[in-house]
Amino acid sequence: MIPVGYRNKLLVIRLDKKKSEEKPIKTSLGRELIGGKGFGAYFLLKYTKKNMDPFDPSNVLIMASGPLNATKVPIASKLGFFFKSPMTNGYGESYVGGSIPKYPKWIGYDVVIITGKAPKPTYIIISDEGVEFIDAKELWGKTTIETDNILKKRHGKNISVACIGPAGERMVRYACICIDKWRQAGRCGAGAVMGSKNLKAIIFTGEGDYVDPANPVEFEGLLGELWEKIRxxxxxxxxxxxxxxxxxxxxxxxxxxxxxxxxxxxxxxxxxxxxxxxxxxxxxxxxxxxxxxxxxxxxxxxxxxxxxxxxxxxxxxxxxxxxxxxxxxxxxxxxxxxxxxxxxxxxxxxxxxxxxxxxxxxxxxxxxxxxxxxxxxxxxxxxxxxxxxxxx
Ligand code: SF4
Known part of the structure; x- marks a missing residue:
């Protein structure tokens, strides 16, 4: 049976080459692994080398979420970042809410993997139309709040911005990624990994769509019960x-x-x-x-x-x-x-x-x-x- 709750696709973004590539995810993986954490750990192991320095360009910044994310299930509102941690030199993960969690699956991907190092400060826009690489020279040095304000003015309010501040640019080992100013993927130094890649910001945009449940009638019934319990x-x-x-x-x-x-x-x-x-x-x-x-x-x-x-x-x-x-x-x-x-x-x-x-x-x-x-x-x-x- 095909696992539902997933798109069965991943997006690999290569900053050094300014290229992105869509790849299939084996449908059985969704059942073998546990949610976004499972995907994150699996692809981190697969895409990184043993004994790699966390600031090596080949370190990855992975975004992944579980099967309930991007469905109508309430509170399934978290996106995981996975990477080799500059804090521990081991497995790193950090979770964040805000407006960003739904986007990867809404635009078609269970997992987004960012690898390589941009030759100069860059920000990227990820949408259902592809990935755009944009010069971030004038954003470099700005705080997360300034960066968010500038990008929303430039690209409109219907976007989600994940960015780093001066600490991430300087690879402070506990630098975080700030989402829409006030939500942080704070733990394990995800922002320092972003800084090491010359990546100032990641923007998600697109109309997107909910992920369909396997059994819509039963799903709607359970949703009703869940809302009642929450109330x-x-x-x-x-x-x-x-x-x-x-x-x-x-x-x-x-x-x-x-x-x-x-x-x-x-x-x-x-x-x-x-x-x-x-x-x-x-x-x-x-x-x-x-x-x-x-x-x-x-x-x-x-x-x-x-x-x-x-x-x-x-x-x-x-x-x-x-x-x-x-x-x-x-x-x-x-x-x-x-x-x-x-x-x-x-x-x-x-x-x-x-x-x-x-x-x-x-x-x-x-x-x-x-x-x-x-x-x-x-x-x-x-x-x-x-x-x-x-x-x-
Ligand atoms: S952090 Fe708070 S607002 Fe966000 S999903 Fe969790 S409970 Fe809801």
Missing amino acids: ESKGVKRLREYGTSAMVPVANEMGFFPTKYWTHGTLDKWENIGPESIKSILIRPNPCWNCPIACGRYIRINTRWGEIEIDGPEYETIYAMGGLFCVDKLEDLVYLNYLADAFGMDTITLGNILGLAVEASKRGKIKLEIDYGNINMAVNLIKMIAYRKDIG
């Missing part, structure tokens, strides 16, 4: 009201909120960066495509650096930049989150680095005066890391 779920209501910040009180009350570089389990004044504080500055919940939960928080806040609007902070950012570095003012936390997103760095690793820097500084291991909650020093250090200057 009734208390967990969903809480996530919709507070986003992932709902975890902050739970973690603090139970004593497992990562604090002071993993030495404490509760942050004094955690309420300042907790769910009620974030709710007080909420503009609107921000959903990924086809997700009724809408856990994303689009917020606005006045800071000493000016008014900031972002989607965030998520629980992981709250504990990493708030807990581990002991930031208990919401405006400061939001600003650190904003800088990480704009420069294109993973907030979880960056928060860990800030805490590590404090402990290393105390022990005289680094020449940097920094202490917990010292925002000005954190801002300086983040800039040094993003631009790989001085100790960064």
Whole structure:
């Protein structure tokens, strides 16, 4: 039986040759492998060499998703990036939501593999009409937010933009890929791999179409049941009201909120960066495509650096930049989150680095005066890391 939920095609994009090629995927693979992760691991092994440096041009950046993605099933709203990780020198994966996950399958591919290194800064547009390679000279050096704004102005709003910032360009090993400004494929250094390929941005566009189910009648019935369950779920209501910040009180009350570089389990004044504080500055919940939960928080806040609007902070950012570095003012936390997103760095690793820097500084291991909650020093250090200057 032909597995459904898939297109049974992959797209290989060769940046050095400015070429793309469509290839069939054996229909049995969809049954043998487990979803997008299975495809990602399978093609990573197949397309890379043993002992390859993660920044070697032959490293690949793979995008893949599972059988429910691009169907009408709600919350199946994630796209996986797979690559050899510059963080671990091993298998790397990072998942992201936003508007991008549906696109590869909508335009006809279960898997997109990007390989090679562009001879100069480039961005690509992937659509049902093929792949376009465009000079990105004037985008190089721009933040992720600037890049997204420029590309949407140039190519229209009906696109999804995945781009890197200055950190990815400089191959900071935990650089992330930012999707439509506010969603990040943050883990394992996917943005650094993109930077090593001179690839500033990937744009997806196209009308696309849902992937058909094997049994449409049964499928519609199950969809109805699923929507009912989602509507009734208390967990969903809480996530919709507070986003992932709902975890902050739970973690603090139970004593497992990562604090002071993993030495404490509760942050004094955690309420300042907790769910009620974030709710007080909420503009609107921000959903990924086809997700009724809408856990994303689009917020606005006045800071000493000016008014900031972002989607965030998520629980992981709250504990990493708030807990581990002991930031208990919401405006400061939001600003650190904003800088990480704009420069294109993973907030979880960056928060860990800030805490590590404090402990290393105390022990005289680094020449940097920094202490917990010292925002000005954190801002300086983040800039040094993003631009790989001085100790960064
Ligand atoms: S909005 Fe939240 S719950 Fe829904 S897919 Fe995105 S990250 Fe997941």
